[in-house]
Amino acid sequence: MFSDNHVHTQYCPHGSPEVMEMYVQAAVKKGLTRLTFTEHAPLMIDDTVPEKDSAMSLEDLSAYIKEGEKLKKRYQHDIDIRIGLEVDYIEGKEKETEAFLRKYSSLVPYSILSVHFILLPDGTYFCIDYSKESFMEKIDQVGFDTLTQTYERTLHKALSLPFGDVTPKTLGHLNLIQKFDKAHGRKVLLDWTALLDKVSENHYRLDYNFAGLDKPLYGQTYPSAQLVSQALDQGIELSHGSDAHHPDEIGRYFERSVENG
Numbered sequence: 001m002f003s004d005n006h007v008h009t010q011y012c013p014h015g016s017p018e019v020m021e022m023y024v025q026a027a028v029k030k031g032l033t034r035l036t037f038t039e040h041a042p043l044m045i046d047d048t049v050p051e052k053d054s055a056m057s058l059e060d061l062s063a064y065i066k067e068g069e070k071l072k073k074r075y076q077h078d079i080d081i082r083i084g085l086e087v088d089y090i091e092g093k094e095k096e097t098e099a100f101l102r103k104y105s106s107l108v109p110y111s112i113l114s115v116h117f118i119l120l121p122d123g124t125y126f127c128i129d130y131s132k133e134s135f136m137e138k139i140d141q142v143g144f145d146t147l148t149q150t151y152e153r154t155l156h157k158a159l160s161l162p163f164g165d166v167t168p169k170t171l172g173h174l175n176l177i178q179k180f181d182k183a184h185g186r187k188v189l190l191d192w193t194a195l196l197d198k199v200s201e202n203h204y205r206l207d208y209n210f211a212g213l214d215k216p217l218y219g220q221t222y223p224s225a226q227l228v229s230q231a232l233d234q235g236i237e238l239s240h241g242s243d244a245h246h247p248d249e250i251g252r253y254f255e256r257s258v259e260n261g
């Protein structure tokens with residue numbers, strides 16, 4: 001509860017220009033004892049969103065790590081800073097992703113593995129959390145069931161140690177596919193129990209992500225309170241994260257954690 005383990009930086013092209021130190025200062029001010037930077041790792045595919053701004057560029061990676069290390073030292077008496085990445089699990093790019101993770105293996109223990117892109121039956125990649133409009137359009141094109149079932153299938157692969165011993169074992173926002181729930185009004189019927197079983201079987205943690213509370217078409221945490229309770233019952237470890245893209249969002253809503261209720 002006293003650590004925020006999902007934090008972005010100025011190296012995120014869809015985030016804010018506030019520098020990493022501002023996030024550190026916000027965390028110290030909030031009384032957090034640990035902050036983990038998890039910038040979006042460079043993408044292994046051509047970005048499919050119009051702005052091409054889903055992830056950090058490869059050129060920025062070493063500057064990001066260096067700046068993190070510098071802050072870790074500078075603030076060592078105030079807060080424990082860790083440097084990881086938010087890595088995309090991209091079906092079909094497992095080899096490339098694994099090679100990347102081997103090269104940066106020191107970041108793996110603090111990294112998050114997320115599914116933002118799914119590989120559709122027509123061979124194209126689709127970003128599920130980009131916009132309501134693109135999500136609704138994709139439902140019309142491929143059908144709601146294909147979309148949600150492809151996400152579920154992709155999650156199972158992400159939860160099956162796709163990169164062996166360099167697989168990041170914190171699964172990001174498990175039910176991100178529900179981000180636009182209130183736009184389509186349909187129930188996403190995935191077998192969540194089977195997914196949680198996979199989480200526990202392969203000893204992953206879950207990113208307990210509070211950004212969803214600020215998404216107007218969703219309005220809950222990822223995973224939802226009910227799923228979080230189920231996960232806790234199964235002994236699954238949670239990793240609290242604000243998914244902050246601005247320093248003001250550090251530690252957002254952590255007081256609403258089900259563990260507090």
Ligand SMILES: [Zn+2]
Pocket residue numbers: 008012014040245
């Ligand atoms: Zn982001």
Ligand SMILES: [Zn+2]
Pocket residue numbers: 006008086243
């Ligand atoms: Zn994130």
